[in-house]
Amino acid sequence: MWYPDLAIDYYRAFASQYISFITRNPKLVIHHLSLKQIREFGINKSITPIVDDVNFLIENKEVGGSHGLMWKTACEAPHRYASVLDTKFLVILDEFQNITKYIYPDQEYQTAAIETLAGSYHSLAESKVAPMLVTGSYAGWLLKVISQYLEAGRLSQIRFSPYLTEDEGLEAVYKYASFYEEPITNDTAMQINKLCMADPFFISCVIISDYEDKDLTTSKGVADTVDYELSEENAEMYLTWGEYIHHTVNEVNDKNAKNILLFLSKHNEKYFTP
Structure with a gap:
């Protein structure tokens, strides 16, 4: 502008x-x-x-x-x-x-x-x-x-997690499913919450996913829908995360940030100190 x-x-x-x-x-x-x-x-x-x-x-x-x-x-x-x-x-x-x-x-x-x-x-x-x-x-x-x-503490930093608690996440699953009239079961609601890590945006992407074979009433259907949102290039979750990752690595230090991200992705079951 x-x-x-x-x-x-x-x-x-x-x-x-x-x-x-x-x-x-x-x-x-x-x-x-x-x-x-x-x-x-x-x-x-x-x-x-x-x-x-x-x-x-x-x-x-x-x-x-x-x-x-x-x-x-x-x-x-x-x-x-x-x-x-x-x-x-x-x-x-x-x-x-x-x-x-x-x-x-x-x-x-x-x-x-x-x-x-x-x-x-x-x-x-x-x-x-x-x-x-x-x-x-x-x-x-x-x-x-x-x-x-705005140095010298002119703004106080208030950090908060993007994730809900487990109970709040489960409530979000039911609310999204009800609002979008998407059939789920008590078992699949818990599965969606767990796979989405109680992240409200992730949950919403799964509930409203345009995956052709979406069936959130079965365990396999939930897993396939989550997989679609994370791996399909046209899925909302994939596109949104991709956008943030792209801007972030470019803003930080491009090549080195990409190498760090690749390393962490290859070893996502482990924790590393800075």
Whole structure:
């Protein structure tokens, strides 16, 4: 995405969600208002910061504008508004690591992405009136970004397992099977839970698998369906894991990471120290 477009998208999302809260209109959480509509609301409600910010964003969007200040205006908005309007915000940023890789300073994406953009939150991460919660599915990459641009413990790390407990996993099997109207038995429910390691995504892939001979009422049918999801190139589980593995090894160190992954796969019955 082009730098000023991110600033405008970010600001529209923030302002629309704030207006959604004020007006109790939940549709604005998904259907964001345009800059002109946001400015009109600010004028009608006499919220000067909204009017000033929108005017600045509109004036500077074109090539040659103050794009750095546009982004500063957008990303600092929750903290500034909380201070000026005597309220509080919770800033939630999902897949935060992506901000270092896919935002470009030129409209044609011909130069390198702005890798340092995560540093915009260096001081904002410590805000008490607009605290931040950042998440990411590429944990190693996310932690690397945080340690590089939000160092000194500005964000506390909260780790949690992607797996459910055995009982929770079994409950998930029954719920998925019920929702998708997929026949199972008590015995096969336990088998699905065990083979999927109580992983909710893995369980869902097995329950909704498009395997032609899927039969989750027999032990063999469950085993064959699980095998299909792990080995068939068009299966959802295979495609999703493949995508994460591909991006992760490229991000870490490519060749050496692939060799480590291959070694661990060949000896998956053993445990190795780092």
